[in-house]
Amino acid sequence: MPPAEAMPTGEPPLPVGDKVEIVGRSPWYLAYLRLRRNKVALAFGALFIAIVLFCLAAPLWANYVADTGPNENHLTDQISIGGKETFVVAPNGIPIGPGLHTKFLLGADDNGRDVMVRLMYGGRTSIYIGVMAALITTLLAVAVGLAAGYYRGWTDSVLSRTMDLIWAFPVLLLGIALGTALSVGGLKIGPLSVPADSLWIPILIIGFVYVPYMARPIRGEVLALREKEFVEAAVAQGKGPIRIMFTELLPNLVSTIIVFFTLNIANNMLLEAALSFLGAGVRAPNSSWGTMIAEGEDRLVTAPHLTIVPGLMIVLTVLALNVFGDGLRDALNPRAKIRMEH
Amino acid sequence: MEGMGQFILRRLIGMVAVLFAISVLVFLIFNVIPNSDPAQRIGGKNANEQLINRINEDWGFNDPLPEQYVTMMKKVFTGDLVSYQNQRNVLDQIEKGIPVTFSLCIGAGIIWFVLGVVFGYLSAIRAGRATDRALTILALIGISLPVFWLGEMLLYYVANKAGLFPLGDYVKFTEDPLQWANHLILPWFTLSVLFIGFYSRLLRSNMLDVMDEDYVRTARAKGLPERQVRLKHVLRNSLIPIITLFGLDFGAVIGGGAILTETVYNLPGVGLYAGQSVASLDLPPLIAVTMFGAFFIVLLNTIVDIAYAYLDPRIRLGTQAA
Numbered sequence: 001m002p003p004a005e006a007m008p009t010g011e012p013p014l015p016v017g018d019k020v021e022i023v024g025r026s027p028w029y030l031a032y033l034r035l036r037r038n039k040v041a042l043a044f045g046a047l048f049i050a051i052v053l054f055c056l057a058a059p060l061w062a063n064y065v066a067d068t069g070p071n072e073n074h075l076t077d078q079i080s081i082g083g084k085e086t087f088v089v090a091p092n093g094i095p096i097g098p099g100l101h102t103k104f105l106l107g108a109d110d111n112g113r114d115v116m117v118r119l120m121y122g123g124r125t126s127i128y129i130g131v132m133a134a135l136i137t138t139l140l141a142v143a144v145g146l147a148a149g150y151y152r153g154w155t156d157s158v159l160s161r162t163m164d165l166i167w168a169f170p171v172l173l174l175g176i177a178l179g180t181a182l183s184v185g186g187l188k189i190g191p192l193s194v195p196a197d198s199l200w201i202p203i204l205i206i207g208f209v210y211v212p213y214m215a216r217p218i219r220g221e222v223l224a225l226r227e228k229e230f231v232e233a234a235v236a237q238g239k240g241p242i243r244i245m246f247t248e249l250l251p252n253l254v255s256t257i258i259v260f261f262t263l264n265i266a267n268n269m270l271l272e273a274a275l276s277f278l279g280a281g282v283r284a285p286n287s288s289w290g291t292m293i294a295e296g297e298d299r300l301v302t303a304p305h306l307t308i309v310p311g312l313m314i315v316l317t318v319l320a321l322n323v324f325g326d327g328l329r330d331a332l333n334p335r336a337k338i339r340m341e342h
Numbered sequence: 343m344e345g346m347g348q349f350i351l352r353r354l355i356g357m358v359a360v361l362f363a364i365s366v367l368v369f370l371i372f373n374v375i376p377n378s379d380p381a382q383r384i385g386g387k388n389a390n391e392q393l394i395n396r397i398n399e400d401w402g403f404n405d406p407l408p409e410q411y412v413t414m415m416k417k418v419f420t421g422d423l424v425s426y427q428n429q430r431n432v433l434d435q436i437e438k439g440i441p442v443t444f445s446l447c448i449g450a451g452i453i454w455f456v457l458g459v460v461f462g463y464l465s466a467i468r469a470g471r472a473t474d475r476a477l478t479i480l481a482l483i484g485i486s487l488p489v490f491w492l493g494e495m496l497l498y499y500v501a502n503k504a505g506l507f508p509l510g511d512y513v514k515f516t517e518d519p520l521q522w523a524n525h526l527i528l529p530w531f532t533l534s535v536l537f538i539g540f541y542s543r544l545l546r547s548n549m550l551d552v553m554d555e556d557y558v559r560t561a562r563a564k565g566l567p568e569r570q571v572r573l574k575h576v577l578r579n580s581l582i583p584i585i586t587l588f589g590l591d592f593g594a595v596i597g598g599g600a601i602l603t604e605t606v607y608n609l610p611g612v613g614l615y616a617g618q619s620v621a622s623l624d625l626p627p628l629i630a631v632t633m634f635g636a637f638f639i640v641l642l643n644t645i646v647d648i649a650y651a652y653l654d655p656r657i658r659l660g661t662q663a664a
Contacts, residue, residue: 165367168360168643170598170635173616177628180620181371266486273488274602278617293491304498311491319486326482 031255034331041327048320051313052127058120065102066114070121071285074112079103088112097305107305109295115309118292123313125288129203130269134261136207137268141214142257146245148215149222160219163212171209172278175271178205179280197283202275206268214260218253225249255332262325266318273314289314349651353644364636365418365629369411372625418630427624435615435627436634442512443611445522446529446603447596454534455588458541459581465542466549466580467572477542484539493532493606501528510607533603537591541584548580555579586646593642597635 035041062069078085081101088108089095095108098115106115148159166174179202186196187204194200225231226249234248269289275281276290284291289310296306389397398404402413417423423432465477501507507528513521552558553576561571591599601613608614612631619627 165360165363168364168636168640169367170594170632170639172601173598173628173632173635176601176616176620177368177371177632180623180628184623270486270488274490277488277490278601278605279621290488293488293494297494300494300498301502307491307494307498311488311495314488314491315483315486318488319483322482322486 031331031333035327038327038330041324041330044320044323045327048317048324051123051317051320055120055123055127058117058124061120062114062117066105066117067103068114068117070113070118070287072113074108074114077112094302095299095306097303098309106309107303109292109303109306110299115292115305118287119289119309119313122287122289122292122310123317125199125282125286126269126272126290126314127265127317129199129206129272129282129288130265132203133206133210133268133272134264136204137210137214137264138257138261140207140211141218142250142253144211144215145218145253146222146249149219150226150241150245150249152223156219159215163215166209167212169209171271172274174209175205175275176278176280178208179275183280183283197286199282199286201283202272202281205275206271209271210264210267214264217260218256221253221256222249225252256334259325259329259332259334262321262328266321266325269314269318269321346652350648353647357640357644360640361633361636365415365633366411368629368632369407369414372628373407373410414626414629417626418633423626423630425619425624425626427619427622432627432630436612436630439610439612439615441514442609443596443600443604443613445512445515445526446533446600446609446611447592449526449530450533450537450595450600450603451588451592453530454537454541455584457534457538459545459584461538461542462545462549462584463572463577465546466553466576469546469550474546478546481539481543484535485543487535489532489536490602490606492535493529493603496528496532497606510609512607512609512611529603529607529609532606533595533600541587544587545580545584548583549576552576552580586650589642589646589649590639593639597638598632 058070068074074088077088079088079096079101080086081096081099086096088104089110089112093110095110095112096104097107098105099107104114104116106119109115109118144159144163148156182194182201182205183196186198187194187201194204231244231248234244239247272281272288273290273293276288277294279294282288282291292310293307293314296303296310299306402410405413414423418433421431421433424430425432425435461477461481465474465481468474497509501509508525511525513525515522558571558575561575562568566574598613598616600611601617603609604611604613605617612634615627616631619631
């Protein structure tokens with residue numbers, strides 16, 4: 001059998017002949033080769049990047065094409081569609097829908113704001129919250145998981161019980177409770193002060209509620225890793241606990257962290273949308289895809305594009321991250337079982 | 343069974359401890375974080391200083407926090423807890439919402455469990471083929487849909503445009519069972535979709551793992567028909583983690599996961615009540631609803647643990663490997 005067929009993993013065929021040269025391949029290189037073969041995952045990864053670029057281009061579209069900002073009202077304006085002057089918001093209160101006109105490409109909302117422009121700016125908020133909250137979750141969960149798994153004993157007991165406690169809270173209710181309470185006076189911890197309408201309120205809440213979901217699998221992995229010989233060797237060399245955690249254990253957790261991080265962004269975006277929909281997430285003057293859906297709710301029957309458009313963007317973005325994250329999981333094959341819910 | 347009684351007792355004590363800690367936490371969230379003045383809320387917009395002072399006195403808002411906590415918990419257990427917003431009894435409101443929330447969650451639970459298992463099974467036995475691919479795509483789309491948006495889309499396209507189902511609202515089962523079901527079909531489906539996606543994917547990967555086990559090869563080697571191998575050996579053993587998960591998810595859905603579905607379809611359940619209390623920053627209902635939710639989550643966690651301990655003595659004796 002020719003060697004190319006014997007290696008269905010997509011790796012380059014072994015050299016045949018007298019001179020056999022063994023090329024070293026790192027686990028990362030192997031993962032890269034596996035990921036490269038998964039065209040679907042790559043396509044969806046590209047889709048996510050495209051969506052991010054689309055949102056980053058918001059000021060360009062707003063200034064050069066739509067000629068309006070995300071919060072500018074055009075209640076009494078008229079635009080010409082097919083040579084006919086049309087009200088942006090009809091006298092009966094129904095805004096225009098999507099159509100092939102550079103201004104109001106995706107229609108207008110109740111206040112005559114350009115949905116396309118709002119969609120691009122709202123996406124920045126949604127993705128920003130998703131990524132930032134995922135960073136917070138990851139940092140906290142890695143710290144908790146490493147400490148609990150490495151030190152065991154009472155450190156583990158205290159941390160694990162705290163995690164159990166957060167776990168026992170209904171995620172949505174905890175998010176809503178925190179969101180509502182913080183929306184009144186903002187957050188003040190010592191010198192740190194976050195105003196009530198800041199994006200950091202939903203970011204901190206979402207970053208916080210998902211910590212147990214990541215800390216648990218990491219702790220489990222650390223518990224198994226710390227029994228390995230290389231840790232024993234490090235102890236014998238005189239490395240301290242902190243150095244062992246960061247130079248011996250952490251590198252072994254990277255594949256779990258990468259996969260989790262990707263899927264976590266997707267979940268964060270769904271939670272942000274849900275919180276904003278219930279009025280406990282992003283607050284005016286900021287807007288996100290979630291607040292856009294919430295604003296469109298009353299006009300579901302007369303102006304469904306207000307709900308459909310931002311919802312589709314959420315689905316596309318979350319789906320892209322989920323499929324890409326799935327591909328990463330197959331390629332990196334982390335030991336920990338990762339599962340999220342919302 | 344030896345040790346079982348002790349194990350159950352230990353878990354029940356743990357349950358009470360967690361619920362206590364949760365009640366303290368919710369109380370603190372709303373009292374330590376700078377908040378609007380509850381006396382102002384009860385007194386209304388035109389309340390003068392005298393009235394505010396009297397309300398503060400009557401409701402005990404000037405007492406130290408631990409005392410306020412004890413007063414509130416006493417009211418929770420005696421059923422005297424009333425809303426700051428409209429002075430309605432909180433426990434009555436929750437009691438009214440329970441049949442609605444249970445109707446929604448039990449129906450949805452049955453749908454997602456059955457469909458999750460059927461799709462996961464089909465996906466696993468056709469692994470790599472067109473059926474599997476199609477189901478995988480569907481499952482991934484299912485877990486990427488915002489629940490409330492899915493609800494609104496169904497309301498718009500299926501209920502409003504096609505006119506197949508009513509536009510939300512709830513009909514009591516005792517009044518008209520057919521209308522009850524008719525009003526709940528869309529909410530059931532909306533709440534299930536996410537879980538169908540999760541369960542089918544989890545069952546698929548479990549079944550693929552189990553298919554490699556020695557006892558499955560043995561079953562085939564002794565000449566059992568393939569169907570029997572799949573159902574009796576592969577499926578049965580793959581279902582254990584799914585059933586665990588079902589217990590936990592079902593608790594989570596009753597305990598707050600149904601808020602979005604109830605809000606979108608205007609179902610007057612516990613979740614909708616929580617949503618409305620949030621909008622008015624009403625602390626007593628939020629504490630009660632959160633404890634109600636946490637109770638179900640912790641209860642089902644405990645039931646799952648006890649069932650496991652019953653099935654697997656290693657857990658009961660605390661000798662299970664990490």
